[in-house]
Amino acid sequence: MDIILIRLGEISLKGANRGRFEDALKENIRNFLKKEGINFFGVRSASGRIFIDRPSRVPNLSKVLGIVSYSPAWEFVDIEEVKDFLRSREDIFKGARSFRITASRADKSYPLASPQIAKEVGTAVTGNFPIAVNLKEPEVNVGVEYIEGSFYVYFETIKGWGGLPVGISGKLVVLISGGIDSPVAAFLMMKRGARIIFLHFRRDPEIDKIPELYKILSSYAAGIGSELVVLDMKKINDFYEKIMEDPRIHRYMCVLCKHMMLKAAESLALKKGAMGIVTGDSLAQVASQTLENLKAQRYGLRLPVYSPLIGMDKVEIMKIARSIGTYEVSIKHREIPCPLHRHPTTKADLETFFRYNETVIKKLGYKPWEKILKEH
Secondary structure, three states, X not given: OOEEEEEEOHHHHOHHHHHHHHHHHHHHHHHHHHHOOOOOOEEEEEOOEEEEEOOOOOOOHHHOOOEXXXXXXXXXXXXXXXXHHHHOOHHHHOOOXXXXXXXXXXXXXXXXXXXXXXXXXXXHHHOOOOOEEOOOOXXXXXXXXXXXXXXXXXXXXXXXXXXXXXOOOEEEEEEOOOOXXXXXXXXXXXXXXXXXXXXXXXXXXXXXXXXHHHHHHHOOOOOOOOEEEEEEHHHHHHHHHHHHOOHHHHXXXXXXXXXXXXXXXXXXXXXXXXXOEEOOOOOOOOHHHOHXXXXXXXXXOOOOEEOOOOOOOHHHHXXXXXXXXXXXXXXXXXXXXXXXXXXXXXXXXXXXXXXXXXXXXXXXXXXXXHHHHHHO
């Protein structure tokens, strides 16, 4: 292997801004390689591809968001070198019954079109090995790409997540719990180029999955510094106690608590220069996630709240969680149940919510989210 050939997706469609996105992705790739201890000669781009020159080993580039796929490849200056190389690859073709050459030509000035390149190269293979061409279901698929004066040959294509490079879209604060949903929400916003500040309200110090979830999610950040802020729920016990003193407010406890968390997240976001808040809400999945309750929880916020899972069901969310590596961590310990009313309201009335919220603040003598962040 001489090189790693990297393919882009929507970055290639960014028009006049494409260079900025490519530069951000190249920088993320460099940071990732250094973090992984992989030596390399350089990272460059050409004709909608990015190349890592002479890496010491093949890294797991699926961890770098913005990459659609990548291939360990060999570089040659002319087609005769490609033919000689394939004739020498007994390890690839011996024993195989069928193969296919998939050729492409980014530089149209090259005299042979893609089908002609495939035919020439394929003839060299069939002339040297007892193997047949099969375009539909080949045992061996050989890629040959001609880009800016060089041929690149590869035998495998490894899929990435695509999306945009982390950091290109600005900062967001994510409310993260130890459950399944919020880590997936964080990942999906990272995939859209967001740099994440994680905010966790810790209820059970004995069962703390957040450092492990944070480590997994940070592995997709390609060296872009993320941050974890942990607030102890013990510091707001008086918030709960004041609510529980009034039985009329019991059913609104869940909505009031989530509103407090969102206000704390907003204060943190404004402090850190973030442009919004991310939650793991999925519409109607639990009592706090009905349209009425979501509306009440977000009442009076100055920053937007993004909920990338809002239209997904639990099966879809779990599938992503498994694929990014957070699922097993999220389910391995059962946390202390949240001390909510057994029958929380599912249709919070905004006027009633506002009145109860003001009542709680008046009883406390302060706004709970401001106190929490000051103590942090």
